[in-house]
Amino acid sequence: MSDEEIQVFIDGVVRYFERVTGEPAEVDAPYLKGEDSVTLDFTGVIGISGRHRGAVYFTSGAEQLTELLHRLGETVIGFSDQEDLVGEVANTIAGNARQYFGSEFLISVPLVLFGQPDRISFPHHLKNFVIPITWRSYRSYLIICLERATAERDAPELRSQPGVIVDLQS
Amino acid sequence: MGARTVLGTSGRLLIVDDSSTVRRSIERHIFSDRVTKIYQAANGREAMELFERYRPEFVTMDLTMPEMDGLTCISKMMALKPDTRLMVISALGDAETAIEAVERGANEYVVKPFSAEDLNLALTNLIAEA
Numbered sequence: 001m002s003d004e005e006i007q008v009f010i011d012g013v014v015r016y017f018e019r020v021t022g023e024p025a026e027v028d029a030p031y032l033k034g035e036d037s038v039t040l041d042f043t044g045v046i047g048i049s050g051r052h053r054g055a056v057y058f059t060s061g062a063e064q065l066t067e068l069l070h071r072l073g074e075t076v077i078g079f080s081d082q083e084d085l086v087g088e089v090a091n092t093i094a095g096n097a098r099q100y101f102g103s104e105f106l107i108s109v110p111l112v113l114f115g116q117p118d119r120i121s122f123p124h125h126l127k128n129f130v131i132p133i134t135w136r137s138y139r140s141y142l143i144i145c146l147e148r149a150t151a152e153r154d155a156p157e158l159r160s161q162p163g164v165i166v167d168l169q170s
Numbered sequence: 171m172g173a174r175t176v177l178g179t180s181g182r183l184l185i186v187d188d189s190s191t192v193r194r195s196i197e198r199h200i201f202s203d204r205v206t207k208i209y210q211a212a213n214g215r216e217a218m219e220l221f222e223r224y225r226p227e228f229v230t231m232d233l234t235m236p237e238m239d240g241l242t243c244i245s246k247m248m249a250l251k252p253d254t255r256l257m258v259i260s261a262l263g264d265a266e267t268a269i270e271a272v273e274r275g276a277n278e279y280v281v282k283p284f285s286a287e288d289l290n291l292a293l294t295n296l297i298a299e300a
Binding site: 072084085087088094103105107 | 188189190191192194195198234235236260261262263264265266267281282283284285288
């Protein structure tokens with residue numbers, strides 16, 4: 001991924017927090033993910049297909065999601081609301097990226113995971129970029145793993161297959 | 171999904187979004203007394219069931235949803251009731267999708283994330299211009 005492409009997602013993060021809460025988030029320099037897991041309490045995963053393949057996921061602690069839900073006007077907040085919101089944040093940031101990548105940047109509906117840091121694995125040949133986010137005192141992360149589809153992978157029968165594997169057994 | 175009755179004299183509103191948080195957020199921003207009843211659907215299939223049963227005057231429509239996507243829903247709804255006032259509220263920020271939604275019959279297109287002010291203004295326009 002190019003710096004310009006990563007910046008598209010950074011802009012998406014900043015826009016989300018600014019518009020929804022009125023308070024901007026701070027984004028630290030992106031880094032390449034190593035072997036360590038980068039997942040907090042709730043994770044929303046969006047599979048990407050079409051001209052690009054891969055996934056984007058947003059992971060957050062429960063406390064930040066509760067605070068965001070309060071900002072959205074929610075008063076009674078439960079587990080299902082936190083699940084719903086983490087998926088919605090991931091969906092919004094990935095969907096906004098189509099303004100740059102175009103309508104062939106196809107996004108899936110969110111897959112939401114609770115805990116289980118070893119459950120998400122991306123194809124080994126792809127680099128995973130981690131964007132650290134701080135909003136108020138809360139930490140969250142956006143992880144991007146994308147490749148441009150080759151002519152072979154652009155074949156119709158493969159275009160609907162995102163490149164993310166979620167192992168529900170581990 | 172349930173329905174809420176609002177004091178007033180006219181139109182029904184169907185809110186379609188797979189996020190319950192977004193559905194409730196939209197519902198909280200309906201201040202017009204022209205909206206008398208609010209229905210909610212979490213996917214395109216549910217949306218079509220409610221649309222065919224209640225024939226709402228106003229619809230807010232997400233695009234990326236399970237079971238049936240929003241663009242397909244728009245086409246089906248407009249075929250059944252072309253005078254429906256419909257506003258897309260979606261994260262999909264590309265111009266092609268917005269143009270396609272409008273060509274299928276959408277009256278407004280709001281890109282998530284929205285501020286409370288953005289949503290108030292768009293909903294007021296949708297309902298006032300009916």
